[in-house]
Amino acid sequence: MSSEPLHLRLGLTDDELEDIRSTLGRDPNANELAMYAAMWSEHCSYKSSKLHLRTLPTEGPSVLVGPGQDAGAVDLGDGLAAVFKIESHSHPSAVEPYQGAATGVGGIVRDIISMGARPIALLDPLRFGPLSDERNRWLLGGVVAGIGGYGNCIGVPTVGGEIGFAEPHSANPTVNVMCVGLAPAERLVTAGREVHAGSLLVLFGAATGRDGIGGVSVLASRTLEEGLEEQRPSVQIGDPFAEKLLIEASLELVERGLLEGLQDLGGAGLTCAVSESASRAGMGAFVQLKDVPLREPDLEPFEILTSESQERMLAIVARERLDDVHEVCSRWGLPASAIGALTEGDGTLRVAFGDETVASVPARSLADEGPVYTRPMTPPDDAVDALADDPTFATVTTPVDEAFVALLRSPNVASKRWVWEQYDSIVQGGTVVAPGSDAALVRIEGTLKALALSTDGKGRFGALDPYLGAAHAVAEAARNVASTGATPLAITNCLNFGNPERPEVMWQFAQSVRGIADACRAFETPVTGGNVSFYNEAGSSAIWPTPVIGMLGLIEDYRLAVRGAFGGSGSWIYLLGETFAELGGSEFAETVLGTVAGRPPALDLDREQRLHALLIEGAGSDLFRSAHDCAEGGIAVALAESAIAGGSGFAASLPGDVPAHVGLFSESASRAVISVVPERATELEDTAEAMHVPFFRLGETGGPRIVFDGLFEMDVAEIAAHYEGAIPELLGG
């Protein structure tokens, strides 16, 4: 046993202990300390990030529920609401990849059901270290299997996500999960619902065990050190079958109007669910721990209070509805137990264990009055040097055809089929566009509407310039959604960073938030919520600043949705947007020149938005035969992906008089590659001109080969083999 005082072992600072003392007017007991340690952890309290997050735009005409609840919600018209949120489960995944990732899926799905919505889609943005390393391959395999093992078993399709590989993510993989749900807008279970004093707190779902104790305070709010396997008991174990039953039972309870409130049990377990429910209602609560169904009989009160056992929900139920609630839960085979009630009065959360009161604290002080820190910030020393050494002006000796193949085979670019074929992407019957595209499209039953969903993060750009990287991530997510013809509506974000107590990390964080805020304002896509994941580092080496954007868009008629694949021969291919000499932070620079340096491409938010408007307008008038975002690997990779997806070659010549490798591989922003039938080329050009989007006719689709005029040509089958084969070969089949 350590001689360290209990509060320090639990992750609380001396100052925080003083705050607790002054709130209570006495010393907290051990149970209360455990409750504060969980709720005031970085993971639950956002104490380092709160000041910055307040600068994000969160309001807009379509926002029904903004940040601060289990998930955000936007209006889709026709009385429908989309509920969505993204979360990280990186720390548990670093310790135990299968269960870490699986329980991440479970947690975000429960956030969606808490709002009364049926989960209809999952997306999984992931970052790992290079696949040349055996541990990274093990982590990738485990995380993917865990996501599939859980997601496939609960009947929610995994329709998208993205994966990047970079050395700084070796020690700490980044595992984010986004879930999207659907509900009638009037049935959303929001904080605005009327709840009554005396209403019962009903815990239903799995029994409570010893797993996941310290998940938020030990695992998620500290850096990973040696002896990771010793932290395995802090990782929760998932039971997707119980989750599936929980989904059905919860939705039935909501649909039948049996609930006043609903909340999932995630980080900080029962303590979080009860204190947040009470605090939101402006009430206190009483909880009897003897009424909590336990998996093993001898749990201590603090263990019951902070256990992160999965697949549990807490409902607020009027007394006269309790029998009905029991009936629904029992039909789905789920134990349910009234463990307490909301109370009027001074807002105290009183916890009893039999006859003994084991904790008595103001609910608000746990849920809403955690510490807020203004952390010091300074740019890292090497920030300027990295920008100065721009690969755009490097001497390149690699022939462009070799560089092209190297890019197609780079794990960042190559097909992720090996990953997404392990996910059920079609259950529920709504998947109009499946993984492997710019954005996934999931239709809404009974309508012609579909949601367009994309997750994006720009690792290298963010490493070199966190502000630009974050803004680019929003731009690319919106562009991906717009490429399908859908209008971007709102975002959720997952902000993955190192240790916020280090000024350089805090600077990266603040810059990233500023980038997201500026881009979201420009695109009118407010932030409806998200998650902050700090302490993603081992030793003193942090992950790259990794803000991941989950964008939700809407297309009114999914039959007009545009795909990335070339649709046969004889279409004219256009570049929308302009290519500049911008190889800073590019895939080409890293893969071919071996350097992550230079200034990331400039981003003009107005120019970017004009492109989105054109993509949406063109899709609405059925103008495009294909449309594909132009990003990693530049025009060359964008054209190749459209060719591979459509099984059709092309002939193209590049605009401007830049060197070939710049024209092919520059990653200038605000570009897309589209194709049209020749009869409508004039219409395209007129529309682009009217909407102030530069365009250039690259060439024409057709034939079995891809041809870059005057540079090189290859068979579509050959490039497809590189693109599809690269990752399976690295993983050994």
Added chain:
Amino acid sequence: MNGGAVTDRPPRVGVVTFPGSLDDRDALRAVRFMGGEGVPLWHAERDLRGADAVILPGGFSYGDYLRCGAIARFAPIMDEVRAFAEAGGPVVGICNGFQILCEAGLLPGALIRNRQLRFVCRWVDVRVETSASPLTGEIVAGDVLRVPVKHGEGQFVASAAELERIEAERLVVFRYCRPDGSPADDANPNGASNHIAGIRNDAGNVVGLMPHPEHAVDPDVGATGGQPMFASLLSIALARAA
């Protein structure tokens, strides 16, 4: 259609929901899409609610923590399904439903972990081997249909003697194949013996398959290889309704 059976109601196709069933709603939707009436059935009830045909849908019944389908076969409704099948009623097991039918002894063989040891979700082609099944009555043997698979335990296996009998009695209904109809390892998503994707019982009224025809009827979300299968099922159900 099947001797011109006439009835004034659409054929009723029951779809059983076990705890952990996932594609039950999708099967009901596919029945409706193809013009039938979808009838939800509940695992704990001993009632097929007048269904003319029964589908055991995909999913992970009871979590499938033991062997896939091993617990579902003991569900109360399975007594009714067994009696219905023994009386000649058309019964279809899709994916987990196929696993349940094998566990229940209504179909020969078993389904084990995919050869590559990973879950697989992809579109495949299957060749129809016989018209003598509830899903293929209106399909000519040799036709190739495009349908999706999504499973972790879909590798069909049987003892050498059983496999020989299955082939000799022409119990194979679907075989994984290339688009040209030739069975091949590269077209087989799970390593199934003899590329078997689906089989029937001796009487020809019970069929199980790993692919998901219910996800292949609506052209807005993919290929439509499931349409002729559902058309065949509705046709035979209609004949029984008459």
